[in-house]
Amino acid sequence: MQAVYQRPESLKDVETHYCAGCGHGIVHRLIAEIVDELGIRERTVGIAPVGCAVLGYDYFNFDVSEAAHGRTPAVATGMKRARPDLIVFSYQGDGDLAAIGTAEIIHAGNRGENITVVFVNNGVYGMTGGQMAPTTLEGQVTKTTPRGRMADDVGAPLKVPEMLAVCDRTAFLARCALNSPKNIRAAKRALKKAFQYQVEGKGFSLVELLSPCPTYWGVEPLDALKWIEEKVIPRYPLGVIKDAGTQETP
Ligand SMILES: Cc1ncc(C[n+]2csc(CCOP(=O)(O)OP(=O)(O)O)c2C)c(N)n1
Secondary structure, eight states: OOOOOOOOTBBBBSSOOTTTTOOOHHHHHHHHHHHHTTTTTTEEEEOOSGGGGGGGGGSSSSSSOOOTTTOHHHHOOOOOHOTTTSSSEEEEHHHHIIIITTTHHHHHHHHTTTTTEEEESEEEETTTTEETTTTTOOOOOOOTTTOOOHHHHHHOOOHHHHHHHTTEEEEEEEEESSSSHHHHHHHHHHHHHOOOOOOHOEEEEEEEOOOOHHHHSSOOHHHHHHHHIIHHHHHHHOOEEGGGGGGGOO
């Protein structure tokens, strides 16, 4: 019998702590498949964030460092500059990247660091029990926003790849969703390109992944996928936001 689906070598054979229906496990799997397919496991280093993925180092079968409170792009920068042969990725949630780590991500992108950023946007600070994040939608109930985001008070939901697109030195920026097999396959293609760009020395890449968080959205896992389709994607359009690698040089 031919095995068509098995555990990637880059993923440890352990149970994760993530809730049922959470997107982090899917993202871990995609990264592991890509690292295997690119044959870079021996030189890959991940930087885990604060947030639900704080224990990411327990699940990947390659080196993972940890950086507090939005500082993974800084640690990734140092690691990549000291050892350019390494393939370094920063793994971040929306609280970590778009709130407490906003300055870090903008400046890493603006410097054009040759790193890959995996940005998991589930619309809440999951780890803190569902407080509002910069990405929380108007009308989205969270523990600290029972009536949804009040844009007049706190601003509109933040579009991170669009924000980074204005930095001259960002190379590849995309947004994908984890709500269907088709969208997950597209997410894998975008993530693979982001890693490939680093391997080819093309510079800073970031892929935002719209991810379900049934626990802190207070909905069933299937309803969380429907919410992404009906509410999140219309507010955060999918696709490649910038691809400098395919531009012809004059
Ligand atoms: C305003 C604010 N700043 C900083 C923190 C510290 N903090 C705790 S968990 C966390 C990350 C939030 O998680 P997120 O990045 O949204 O990932 P998730 O847990 O949803 O996977 C941060 C920044 C906080 N709770 N609130």
